[in-house]
Amino acid sequence: xxxxxxxxxxxxxxxxxxxxxxxxxxxxxxxxxxxxxxxxxxxxxxxxxxxxxxxxxxxxxxxxxxxxxxxxxxxxxxxxxxxxxxxxxxxxxxxxxxxxxxxxxxxxxxxxxxxxxxxxxxxxxxxxxxxxxxxxxxxxxxxxxxxxxxxxxxxxxxxxxxxxxxxxxxxxxxxxxxxxxxxxxxxxxxxxxxxxxxxxxxxxxxxxxxxxxxxxxxxxxxxxxxxxxxxxxxxxxxxxxxxxxxxxxxxxxxxxxxxxxxxxxxxxxxxxxxxxxxxxxxxxxxxxxxxxxxxxxxxxxxxxxxxxxxxxxxxxxxxxxxxxxxxxxxxxxxxxxxxxxxxxxxxxxxxxxxxxxxxxxxxxxxxxxxxxxxxxxxxxxxxxxxxxxxxxxxxxxxxxx
Numbered sequence: 440x441x442x443x444x445x446x447x448x449x450x451x452x453x454x455x456x457x458x459x460x461x462x463x464x465x466x467x468x469x470x471x472x473x474x475x476x477x478x479x480x481x482x483x484x485x486x487x488x489x490x491x492x493x494x495x496x497x498x499x500x501x502x503x504x505x506x507x508x509x510x511x512x513x514x515x516x517x518x519x520x521x522x523x524x525x526x527x528x529x530x531x532x533x534x535x536x537x538x539x540x541x542x543x544x545x546x547x548x549x550x551x552x553x554x555x556x557x558x559x560x561x562x563x564x565x566x567x568x569x570x571x572x573x574x575x576x577x578x579x580x581x582x583x584x585x586x587x588x589x590x591x592x593x594x595x596x597x598x599x600x601x602x603x604x605x606x607x608x609x610x611x612x613x614x615x616x617x618x619x620x621x622x623x624x625x626x627x628x629x630x631x632x633x634x635x636x637x638x639x640x641x642x643x644x645x646x647x648x649x650x651x652x653x654x655x656x657x658x659x660x661x662x663x664x665x666x667x668x669x670x671x672x673x674x675x676x677x678x679x680x681x682x683x684x685x686x687x688x689x690x691x692x693x694x695x696x697x698x699x700x701x702x703x704x705x706x707x708x709x710x711x712x713x714x715x716x717x718x719x720x721x722x723x724x725x726x727x728x729x730x731x732x733x734x735x736x737x738x739x740x741x742x743x744x745x746x747x748x749x750x751x752x753x754x755x756x757x758x759x760x761x762x763x764x765x766x767x768x769x770x771x772x773x774x775x776x777x778x779x780x781x782x783x784x785x786x787x788x789x790x791x792x793x794x795x796x797x798x799x800x801x802x803x804x805x806x807x808x809x810x811x812x813x814x815x816x817x818x819x820x821x822x823x824x825x826x827x828x829x830x831x832x833x834x835x836x837x838x839x840x
Contacts, residue, residue: 605618714747
């Protein structure tokens with residue numbers, strides 16, 4: 440973890456002017472040498488030579504790289520008791536109305552750690568023991584500083600294929616015990632939601648509570664994506680099922696995608712790739728190859744890097760982006776994989792993910808270009824226009840020496 444301290448600066452109406460950085464906007468402007476003006480937690484302007492006013496707080500960023508605040512689109516951070524099963528409601532395999540928000544300790548130091556690594560937002564989701572596990576949220580990481588801000592209270596519906604639900608229930612003599620049963624129950628739930636919506640929300644099957652069916656309505660309306668834990672042939676199977684439903688979805692983890700790249704591109708879904716470097720096991724095919732990320736990019740698939748924290752440390756997404764660059768992905772595209780694309784696939788693109796006027800001033804300044812420079816370190820993290828972390832220069836110098 441980088442040395443430094445967390446800070447809280449800024450007041451209502453105060454302007455923050457960031458001068459002279461190389462700005463990776465992740466937007467139409469592309470990469471520019473420019474100033475960025477922030478007021479009341481929002482980006483006001485991105486342009487060269489913005490003249491400061493007398494009361495402006497000025498941050499001189501010459502020689503630094505300014506990015507949108509980083510985002511991890513798949514974490515289990517802040518969960519109060521993962522060891523005892525707080526991460527998944529394992530009394531039933533299909534629990535779509537569970538809300539992970541109520542299991543999160545928003546004062547956890549996990550979020551402070553994220554700020555120090557430039558990660559300003561995370562998507563917190565239920566675990567993968569359930570076929571359908573419940574609702575995920577997107578929260579800004581300054582929540583540990585007493586500023587809980589949920590960007591999206593229903594960012595995704597979590598689902599899981601393969602060995603996780605198979606093991607969680609099958610070893611107790613309960614269904615699902617096979618991949619066949621996992622896909623049968625997954626389809627059955629979506630069919631029940633479709634019947635529920637087509638009947639004007641009157642037809643309720645005996646298999647599901649009303650609250651469980653209501654949770655699926657925005658999914659079938661294409662407003663909330665399904666976030667699906669799956670690897671290898673499980674990806675092919677679930678994509679086949681979802682051809683029958685008008686839903687958006689991401690394939691999460693997505694190890695072993697090489698045989699299915701064309702199928703993924705045709706499906707129009709997103710991919711949340713990673714984590715890389717985790718242990719092998721759980722009966723899943725853990726074929727982690729960043730050449731697959733390049734192949735997906737070349738086919739026009741939007742890929743986001745994930746850490747699955749606390750399985751790996753949250754800053755692992757930066758290293759994963761670097762591995763994508765090593766495999767042939769352009770650096771700007773790799774940086775979109777830890778900024779724009781996770782924001783887009785969790786319904787937060789209107790507020791975060793790029794540096795544009797009107798968007799939240801969630802920003803991070805590096806002393807080198809992450810994903811290309813292995814020595815790049817976070818110098819400042821800014822959330823909603825406030826400097827929440829600043830690298831102590833003298834400590835960084837000692838670290839380099």
